[in-house]
Amino acid sequence: MSTRRPLLATLALAVALGAGVERAVAEGVTSDEPTDAQILRRIAHWRKQTWHWQTVLGRRRTRASEPVRGVADRQYKLWLLQVWRQRAGWIWLRAKHPAHKRQWRCIQRYEGPWRSYPGGPGLLDSGGPYYGGLQMDLEFQRTYGAYLLHKKGTANRWSPLEQMWVAERAYKTRGFYPWPTTAAYCGLI
Numbered sequence: 001m002s003t004r005r006p007l008l009a010t011l012a013l014a015v016a017l018g019a020g021v022e023r024a025v026a027e028g029v030t031s032d033e034p035t036d037a038q039i040l041r042r043i044a045h046w047r048k049q050t051w052h053w054q055t056v057l058g059r060r061r062t063r064a065s066e067p068v069r070g071v072a073d074r075q076y077k078l079w080l081l082q083v084w085r086q087r088a089g090w091i092w093l094r095a096k097h098p099a100h101k102r103q104w105r106c107i108q109r110y111e112g113p114w115r116s117y118p119g120g121p122g123l124l125d126s127g128g129p130y131y132g133g134l135q136m137d138l139e140f141q142r143t144y145g146a147y148l149l150h151k152k153g154t155a156n157r158w159s160p161l162e163q164m165w166v167a168e169r170a171y172k173t174r175g176f177y178p179w180p181t182t183a184a185y186c187g188l189i
Helices: 004-026 037-058 074-097 099-111 138-144 146-152 160-176 180-185
Strands: none
Touching: 037 074, 037 146, 037 160, 074 146, 099 160, 138 160, 146 160, 160 180
């Protein structure tokens, strides 16, 4: 089991790095060397991904050093790209494993679909007053998931992991009590 995690981490990082190559081909770049503009876009992409998941997990954002646009040193830009890619990879690996993931999945089974949209075909949750797989009301979302509420809208538009991390934030002070019936079904209270 201990050798499996590093292998999975390496595989995840390789897939992420491969996505950059596919993007470069789609943009019409045939050389193996990305242009400075492409490097800057990739740095911005990985920094944005890192900061998003750091915010969702309730961690302090990694500071960006200095503006890279004015730097002429290509090696520094490539190094910085690698640094942000690695940071994004590590925070993503952490994000995939909320402390109570199994418990949130059990609660979700009794609550509602992770994602739903009003008028969607065959979906139980048509929106309001509770949203998402953990059926969070707006006050709950404002209190524990204000960043995501502002960025993406109500919880039914968040990924299952984002919903679980907001629930983790609530769990720290309230336990599983915001879901009394379903938490009891799952044997959590």
